[in-house]
Amino acid sequence: MSMNTQGRPTAPQAASAAAAGSALLPEEPLLFEIGDHDHSGVDLPDVDVSDDRLGGLRRQSPLDLPGLTEPEAMRHYVRLSRRNYSIDSGMYPLGSCTMKHNPRLNEKMARLAGFADVHPLQPVSTVQGALGVIDELARWLMELTNTVAVAMSPKAGAHGELCGMMAIRAAHDAKGQGHRNIVLVPESAHGTNPATAAFLGYTVKSIDANENGTVDVEAVKAALSDDVAAIMLTNPNTCGLFEPQVIEIAQAVHEAGAYFYCDGANFNAIMGVVRPGDLGIDAMHINLHKTFSTPHGGGGPGAGPVVLSEALAPYAPVPFLRRDGDKLELIEHAGAESFGRLTAFHGQMGMYVRALTYMLSHGADGLAQAARDAVLNANYIKAKLRDVMSAPFNGQPVMHEALFDDTFLKGTGVTTLDFAKAMIDEGFHPMTMYFPLVVHGAMLIEPTESESLQTLDVFIAAMRDLVQDAKAGNVERFTSAPRRAPLSRLDETRAARQPRLKWTPLDNSREAAE
């Protein structure tokens, strides 16, 4: 690409290369590279403003926005969107993330003006319908979990963890137990669990998994003491297994004066079938964006309401809703026990609408069916791949996700990473790699209830073909993958360590020269 003296590609060349289509261009140029800076995309008459009220704040230099026609701007974004792999374009078996289909009905509801256009500072009397949705959703969440309170405002699963752990800390403080400074976290936990505990100043004590990939109550008892504030346990866990001793663990934790924080990100596997409140949890976040649909990943959007037991309910954050006859009130200032405010406003309205739409359109029986289908799909994949891939923990049945390790790749010269990259050439998003850490070279596959038997069979056939090729010594197919993606293997470490978040002409010329 030729550059002019300021390091910008000359506009006509960049534009014509882009117009030629993505096949000829390894990278889509930025709008700033395509656009001509002397023009504007809209026709505005010159205005003779001799007198304005901006005083000395009037802009001295041009805005420097790229001038593009509407088709040019539109094509840029459409070309970019085509490079996205999404659940709408193919199977997305990313374990732990629960990437499920988002019914279009949800979008239609979320876009209703009464939900999409409300402002968080509107008088409460003008948003009774929107508050009604939050209230109804809260009731469903408490019903599904058999709990007595729910904090709706956390904006993601990890944020929900923070909320639940702050309630636990407030409860200990209120009981004169503020000295408790240890949080127990099984080694199979999602990284956000120890991160949350550490963020709040707790010392994290790891609990080993047993040979079945679950947590023994005896291991928990051995770690409990007067200094333990809580355990953070994921159930079903990140190996896709239901913790068989969860009730005994809850009892032991409570007897030691600690609380049971449950990571409920995998609620998809048990919604409508098991009520976590019956298992003895004190706090649990629910990832609405995983369990109750909403496209997510890549930074948002999310919502992580936290259901709370009677013991923790008084410490919930503000704001919360209170029903007074037909009217809903927003309680912004609670009593002294609440740990305070977690977010500026009330949470993610669009996500609430999508989640409630998902619930109402499924009904109670439909939610249980979706959980059962998700479990069935995961076990189908596991059963169909077990003879060629290696499954840890004696290959026992799983809940929502099928976990494999890299034993079957031993001696082939193909790694888990290579295998995952080769899946891209087969038209699938890779599964989750190297997580959970408790098994070597982990491959975690979660189909969810979204996938049909036909799709699963195509996926399984592609996986079996890859395994066969790896074992036959066709290493090249893997180490050179992906070949069909616009870009192949990227330096992800450098991208994370030295992100370039701002485009300047100078930067661009230096990068181009490298």
Ligand SMILES: *Cc1c(COP(=O)(O)O)cnc(C)c1O
């Ligand atoms: C996704 C996930 C989280 C974190 O949720 P976010 O919404 O991404 O913050 C925590 N724990 C588990 C087990 C998860 O799968």
